[in-house]
Amino acid sequence: MDVAIIGLGIHPFGRTPGKSGREQGVHAARAALKDASMAWSDLEFAYGGSAAAGAADAMVKDMGLTGLQFVNVSNGCATGGSALQSAYMAIQSGMFDVGMAIGFDKHERGAFRVDPKGGGLGKWYGDVGMALTPQFFGMKIQRYMHDYGISEDALNLVAVKNYANGTKNPNAWRQQVIPYDEVANSMMVCHPLRKFHFCSPAEGGCAMILCRADKAKQFTDKKPVFLKAVSVKTRLFGSFEVFSQSQALDRADAPTVQASKAAFEQAGIGPEDIDVAQLQDTESGAEIMHMAENGFCQHGEQEKWLREGQTSIDGKLPVNTDGGCMANGEPIGASGLRQVHEIAIQLRGEGGARQVPNSPKAGYTHVYGAPGLSGVCILSN
Amino acid sequence: MAEQTSTPNYGYENTVPIAEGLFTWPSNDPRLLGSQCQDCGVVTFPVQSGCPACSSTNVETIELEREGTLWTWTIQGFYPQRPPYDGPETPENFKPFGVGYIELPGQVRVQSRIKTEDVSKLRIGMSMKLLVEQYIERDGKQVMSYFFQPSDEL
Numbered sequence: 001m002d003v004a005i006i007g008l009g010i011h012p013f014g015r016t017p018g019k020s021g022r023e024q025g026v027h028a029a030r031a032a033l034k035d036a037s038m039a040w041s042d043l044e045f046a047y048g049g050s051a052a053a054g055a056a057d058a059m060v061k062d063m064g065l066t067g068l069q070f071v072n073v074s075n076g077c078a079t080g081g082s083a084l085q086s087a088y089m090a091i092q093s094g095m096f097d098v099g100m101a102i103g104f105d106k107h108e109r110g111a112f113r114v115d116p117k118g119g120g121l122g123k124w125y126g127d128v129g130m131a132l133t134p135q136f137f138g139m140k141i142q143r144y145m146h147d148y149g150i151s152e153d154a155l156n157l158v159a160v161k162n163y164a165n166g167t168k169n170p171n172a173w174r175q176q177v178i179p180y181d182e183v184a185n186s187m188m189v190c191h192p193l194r195k196f197h198f199c200s201p202a203e204g205g206c207a208m209i210l211c212r213a214d215k216a217k218q219f220t221d222k223k224p225v226f227l228k229a230v231s232v233k234t235r236l237f238g239s240f241e242v243f244s245q246s247q248a249l250d251r252a253d254a255p256t257v258q259a260s261k262a263a264f265e266q267a268g269i270g271p272e273d274i275d276v277a278q279l280q281d282t283e284s285g286a287e288i289m290h291m292a293e294n295g296f297c298q299h300g301e302q303e304k305w306l307r308e309g310q311t312s313i314d315g316k317l318p319v320n321t322d323g324g325c326m327a328n329g330e331p332i333g334a335s336g337l338r339q340v341h342e343i344a345i346q347l348r349g350e351g352g353a354r355q356v357p358n359s360p361k362a363g364y365t366h367v368y369g370a371p372g373l374s375g376v377c378i379l380s381n
Numbered sequence: 382m383a384e385q386t387s388t389p390n391y392g393y394e395n396t397v398p399i400a401e402g403l404f405t406w407p408s409n410d411p412r413l414l415g416s417q418c419q420d421c422g423v424v425t426f427p428v429q430s431g432c433p434a435c436s437s438t439n440v441e442t443i444e445l446e447r448e449g450t451l452w453t454w455t456i457q458g459f460y461p462q463r464p465p466y467d468g469p470e471t472p473e474n475f476k477p478f479g480v481g482y483i484e485l486p487g488q489v490r491v492q493s494r495i496k497t498e499d500v501s502k503l504r505i506g507m508s509m510k511l512l513v514e515q516y517i518e519r520d521g522k523q524v525m526s527y528f529f530q531p532s533d534e535l
């Protein structure tokens with residue numbers, strides 16, 4: 001049974017002082033309902049998540065106590081993606097016809113604070129200064145660049161592209177072009193990654209309404225976008241993940257590789273059929289590795305692609321057309337849904353200044369994060 | 382460095398390891414402690430109660446190699462959030478420090494702080510050696526932690 005997305009809503013990402021994470025979620029939920037010309041009371045269920053802004057289901061007191069099934073989802077960086085997958089499965093099972101996937105968040109400034117004890121790592125790990133996510137990103141791309149002959153030029157080109165795309169997205173946090181030299185000379189955070197290679201924790205909300213594709217016309221006049229595949233996978237033994245005090249000598253495929261393969265299999269198409277993609281860009285290196293892990297190019301080919309502009313809005317495979325995590329920041333609960341939101345916008349042809357040319361038909365989203373999980377969606381119109 | 386002897390009982394009274402069971406201590410020749418699965422051979426650091434590769438609980442504590450090569454690295458460029466950080470410096474006198482994974486031949490890659498005079502010399506593949514030394518002072522005791530140091534700086 002096909003699942004359709006018939007309503008899209010977003011609260012601008014970034015910093016919104018005086019507005020709680022939940023209020024930003026409510027804003028997004030109302031926008032999604034308005035987009036579909038539907039009422040909250042039409043919904044049979046909701047899956048929602050937030051990492052740092054309280055329980056998602058608290059929003060029913062703002063939206064209305066209609067008795068709907070509301071399940072809170074908590075799954076690290078894949079919280080938004082997992083809410084969407086849960087909604088997808090709820091409809092596919094035949095149990096429900098229509099519902100919402102929603103995520104919102106509001107994080108404190110600076111790097112995510114880590115609790116080494118809660119993560120099963122021992123207090124000593126934090127004491128000595130190794131419980132820091134930027135170190136992991138630095139070490140992972142350091143090795144990758146060594147293995148595949150990628151230079152800092154590639155890191156800079158990703159950042160320049162994503163900030164430039166952000167200026168074309170009214171909902172993005174960063175609205176300024178950052179010139180190449182400014183990226184290349186910004187402060188070294190965790191070698192080889194610099195300040196402007198990283199995204200930051202932020203705030204925002206995103207919601208979407210999903211329904212059985214064969215009943216879409218009953219609910220709305222909006223042209224639906226179809227969710228052809230959803231896959232969430234976690235790390236295998238031997239995968240290089242954050243906060244690993246040791247690593248196996250033999251490496252396994254990343255969770256992204258598993259999730260991507262499963263999603264393409266479900267959808268019955270291949271990477272060459274994708275017209276526009278959203279790939280997790282926690283930092284520049286992540287986007288580079290994810291281009292290959294998701295099957296769009298070979299390992300080591302990325303620098304050439306970036307120099308040729310193949311992942312720019314007018315390139316062969318536009319990546320992170322809304323500015324990605326770099327220009328939007330990363331509110332964990334909402335981030336994975338933002339990616340899907342952007343692809344749906346592109347497939348509807350509503351991308352405005354950042355619209356991918358030639359009416360894209362198939363899109364792809366990929367989220368990756370702690371503690372080593374990946375979520376992939378494939379969409380079509 | 383002193384000749385290796387049996388477990389020393391002099392000169393270590395005022396020291397405590399940063400965590401019990403992380404490395405042999407007190408010792409003139411300390412080693413990191415890991416677990417080796419008796420069913421599939423996989424080694425982990427630190428010690429854990431089961432094997433992450435095959436789920437077996439038939440694991441034994443072993444002493445890890447003290448020399449290896451740098452598999453990847455980075456430089457922590459900013460003063461980490463305190464807590465959880467508990468380093469000896471203040472934000473004012475903080476100096477960027479190295480962190481990496483050291484591949485111990487035939488065993489496992491371990492994550493470690495890197496002690497070096499010059500972080501700009503860090504390279505993948507360089508040979509590294511284990512070192513246990515004072516990290517901070519706490520309650521009047523020297524808190525000992527492990528580091529790896531480029532072999533050519535020893």
Ligand SMILES: [Zn+2]
Nearest residue numbers: 418421432435
């Ligand atoms: Zn085993």
